[in-house]
Amino acid sequence: xxxxxxxxxxxxxxxxxxxxxxxxxxxxxxxxxxxxxxxxxxxxxxxxxxxxxxxxxxxxxxxxxxxxxxxxxxxxxxxxxxxxxxxxxxxxxxxxxxxxxxxxxxxxxxxxxxxxxxxxxxxxxxxxxxxxxxxxxxxxxxxxxxxxxxxxxxxxxxxxxxxxxxxxxxxxxxxxxxxxxxxxxxxxxxxxxxxxxxxxxxxxxxxxxxxxxxxxxxxxxxxxxxxxxxxxxxxxxxxxxxxxxxxxxxxxxxxxxxxxxxxxxxxxxxxxxxxxxxxxxxxxxxxxxxxxxxxxxxxxxxxxxxxxxxxxxxxxxxxxxxxxxxxxxxxxxxxxxxxxxxxxxxxxxxxxxxxxxxxxxxxxxxxxxxxxxxxxxxxxxxxxxxxxxxxxxxxxxxxxxxxxxxxxxxxxxxxxxxxxxxxxxxxxxxxxxxxxx
Ligand code: HEM
Numbered sequence: 001x002x003x004x005x006x007x008x009x010x011x012x013x014x015x016x017x018x019x020x021x022x023x024x025x026x027x028x029x030x031x032x033x034x035x036x037x038x039x040x041x042x043x044x045x046x047x048x049x050x051x052x053x054x055x056x057x058x059x060x061x062x063x064x065x066x067x068x069x070x071x072x073x074x075x076x077x078x079x080x081x082x083x084x085x086x087x088x089x090x091x092x093x094x095x096x097x098x099x100x101x102x103x104x105x106x107x108x109x110x111x112x113x114x115x116x117x118x119x120x121x122x123x124x125x126x127x128x129x130x131x132x133x134x135x136x137x138x139x140x141x142x143x144x145x146x147x148x149x150x151x152x153x154x155x156x157x158x159x160x161x162x163x164x165x166x167x168x169x170x171x172x173x174x175x176x177x178x179x180x181x182x183x184x185x186x187x188x189x190x191x192x193x194x195x196x197x198x199x200x201x202x203x204x205x206x207x208x209x210x211x212x213x214x215x216x217x218x219x220x221x222x223x224x225x226x227x228x229x230x231x232x233x234x235x236x237x238x239x240x241x242x243x244x245x246x247x248x249x250x251x252x253x254x255x256x257x258x259x260x261x262x263x264x265x266x267x268x269x270x271x272x273x274x275x276x277x278x279x280x281x282x283x284x285x286x287x288x289x290x291x292x293x294x295x296x297x298x299x300x301x302x303x304x305x306x307x308x309x310x311x312x313x314x315x316x317x318x319x320x321x322x323x324x325x326x327x328x329x330x331x332x333x334x335x336x337x338x339x340x341x342x343x344x345x346x347x348x349x350x351x352x353x354x355x356x357x358x359x360x361x362x363x364x365x366x367x368x369x370x371x372x373x374x375x376x377x378x379x380x381x382x383x384x385x386x387x388x389x390x391x392x393x394x395x396x397x398x399x400x401x402x403x404x405x406x407x408x409x410x411x412x413x414x415x416x417x418x419x420x421x422x423x424x425x426x427x428x429x430x431x432x433x434x435x436x437x
Pocket of ligand 1: 073077380403404
């Protein structure tokens with residue numbers, strides 16, 4: 001933890017401790033508004049919000065006006081991600097505290113109870129997570145939409161600075177990867193799927209340039225690797241395991257008992273779906289080579305890439321199915337919560353988290369990933385068209401990780417295989433997320 005973040009992580013869910021002020025401490029926490037001599041204090045709006053630093057962090061590469069909103073939009077996202085990670089920390093702490101109640105009756109009373117002092121922090125935290133994913137992020141993304149009467153960003157202007165940014169890519173949004181891991185997607189993120197040439201070339205990494213990479217590889221994340229894969233001692237280590245933690249909590253709840261209705265079983269990843277996805281991946285490669293001469297070397301490389309991706313996805317699906325096979329009691333507990341205490345704070349929190357996952361990762365039109373893809377696709381299309389129009393022989397290549405076809409494939413084909421909090425979803429109906437498109 002950097003010292004400047006020490007106050008941020010010095011939070012408590014304990015009702016008494018929550019109201020304590022932060023004082024200077026050897027672990028780096030700083031008292032922000034100390035009482036000075038004569039009882040005076042000198043905090044200002046500017047110093048409380050660290051505006052001196054915050055407003056010096058926007059450093060464009062060009063004189064293009066639209067580059068400013070490009071930076072600000074991304075920074076607003078990073079702040080929203082930071083808050084989401086923090087809110088996940090509040091939920092993590094709450095769930096750990098619940099699980100520490102060894103007496104079964106105590107545990108059940110608190111878990112399905114409504115004690116205000118205990119539930120307020122996770123209730124507001126889960127509402128913020130849902131709000132960020134469903135409302136805020138789509139709204140912020142709208143700044144970069146280059147379409148329609150009210151366009152707020154221009155692909156023609158983007159053309160003027162895009163090449164200055166190579167090889168930086170949204171792939172390197174490490175906080176987003178941590179959130180995806182908290183939402184049960186760790187198994188998916190280990191799949192080698194994306195081309196690595198641009199990154200290997202520009203970051204001077206050794207290794208075969210043709211090899212595929214994962215988005216949580218050091219090659220992609222560089223110094224931010226520890227954000228996505230926090231070391232055990234880190235404040236955020238447990239957040240990466242949040243999906244498992246939520247399932248552990250659900251598994252401590254009772255089942256409805258004999259003769260009562262039962263939830264439909266948790267679906268397993270079927271082999272034919274995995275094979276279908278491997279074939280779809282092959283289609284992306286075939287589509288991308290359109291027009292190129294089909295040399296033996298190219299076809300061999302393609303075959304190797306499909307094999308690598310296929311092997312990884314099969315292993316991921318196997319690990320995921322093993323995990324799901326261990327979630328039967330979490331499924332029973334989820335059904336109990338959903339049936340016996342649907343208005344309890346814990347049920348509200350779980351509902352909000354499921355909605356947040358759908359809003360962030362779903363393939364429907366308003367999801368964050370859908371909107372992002374629309375913004376990315378439309379801008380890159382305009383950049384290319386403009387380059388052609390002005391006769392640029394080397395139009396900006398976009399980012400390095402394979403671009404739109406990969407984004408679409410992940411969103412439509414892969415992410416639906418790894419929904420968050422699987423034991424709590426679709427308890428009575430068939431899955432709402434279509435498995436493949
Ligand atoms: C003009 C605007 C944008 C364009 C053209 C764009 C383009 C892209 C492209 C092409 C990729 C695929 C990675 C690659 O090929 O290297 C990508 C990935 C990504 N971008 Fe953007 N992007 C834009 C705005 C944003 C914004 C505002 C965010 C907010 C954080 C963002 C976050 C991401 C994330 C998280 C990924 C990884 C997605 C995944 O793996 O599913 N992008 N972007």
